[in-house]
Amino acid sequence: MKIAIFGGTGDLGRGLAICFAAAGHDIVVGSRSQERADQAAASLREGYAEGNFIPMENAEAAQAGEMAIVSIPWEGIDQTIPALADALAGKVVVSVVNALKFGKAGAIAVQGAELPGGGPSCAHRIQELAPEAKVVVAYNNLPAAGLQARHNLNADVMVCGKSKSAREAVIELTKDLPGARGLDAGPLANAIVIEGSTALIINLNKRYGGEASLAVTGLENAPERSAATH
Numbered sequence: 001m002k003i004a005i006f007g008g009t010g011d012l013g014r015g016l017a018i019c020f021a022a023a024g025h026d027i028v029v030g031s032r033s034q035e036r037a038d039q040a041a042a043s044l045r046e047g048y049a050e051g052n053f054i055p056m057e058n059a060e061a062a063q064a065g066e067m068a069i070v071s072i073p074w075e076g077i078d079q080t081i082p083a084l085a086d087a088l089a090g091k092v093v094v095s096v097v098n099a100l101k102f103g104k105a106g107a108i109a110v111q112g113a114e115l116p117g118g119g120p121s122c123a124h125r126i127q128e129l130a131p132e133a134k135v136v137v138a139y140n141n142l143p144a145a146g147l148q149a150r151h152n153l154n155a156d157v158m159v160c161g162k163s164k165s166a167r168e169a170v171i172e173l174t175k176d177l178p179g180a181r182g183l184d185a186g187p188l189a190n191a192i193v194i195e196g197s198t199a200l201i202i203n204l205n206k207r208y209g210g211e212a213s214l215a216v217t218g219l220e221n222a223p224e225r226s227a228a229t230h
């Protein structure tokens with residue numbers, strides 16, 4: 001599949017790009033600048049020579065991608081999404097965006113009126129600005145460094161969205177990340193829980209070291225996690 005990543009020049013976008021390219025997907029590396037997209041695609045090829053990394057500005061990437069991933073800071077949602085909305089109509093659009101701020105005691109989840117559009121979540125705001133896209137929240141809790149190194153993630157990916165078929169498409173795609181499984185966690189209204197939980201993970205990493213992510217125990221009929229390498 002051809003996957004467009006807006007902010008594919010950043011840490012998380014590059015991590016997802018490497019893993020999905022290694023699983024055989026074509027990656028459109030989106031950026032606000034063609035020059036930065038070109039540079040990122042060149043360095044992604046250095047890191048994973050077999051990958052097909054196609055550099056484009058975000059607007060062109062939105063047209064080219066069969067599926068898209070929004071991997072930009074939360075402050076950029078309102079500036080970025082409206083110009084992409086038409087091209088995203090009917091497509092599955094994954095939001096990895098977390099709204100976080102940092103206080104003396106650690107990371108804090110931004111909530112309520114401070115969120116773009118007044119909340120209730122970043123993914124909800126993206127859905128509002130691209131109303132005909134099928135927005136799904138996923139990958140918010142995965143570590144960028146672990147993805148870039150294609151480590152065994154040993155993680156569960158919470159997948160929420162309005163469209164069941166879109167959630168299923170993202171759960172299927174998640175099989176292409178090493179040591180991960182996607183779990184259907186219901187409607188997009190729960191996105192704030194997933195986005196906010198990243199603040200906990202950052203604080204746990206700081207306190208105890210490592211690259212934490214979420215893992216759910218006790219499920220009887222959930223699929224196994226994917227193989228650790230692709």
Ligand SMILES: NC(=O)c1ccc[n+]([C@@H]2O[C@H](COP(=O)([O-])OP(=O)(O)OC[C@H]3O[C@@H](n4cnc5c(N)ncnc54)[C@H](OP(=O)(O)O)[C@@H]3O)[C@@H](O)[C@H]2O)c1
Pocket residue numbers: 006007008009010011012013030031032033036037070071072073074075076077079080096097098099139140141142143144145
């Ligand atoms: N880093 C992680 O481990 C991690 C894990 C899970 C989820 N996330 C979430 O994933 C998203 C991306 O994280 P990241 O660490 O990759 O972020 P990042 O490196 O700070 O930014 C990613 C890219 O977004 C673009 N960008 C920056 N400011 C922008 C703005 N105002 N408007 C539009 N685009 C802008 C930049 O690309 P161009 O300049 O090339 O356009 C940048 O390379 C964030 O929302 C974060 O919360 C991160």
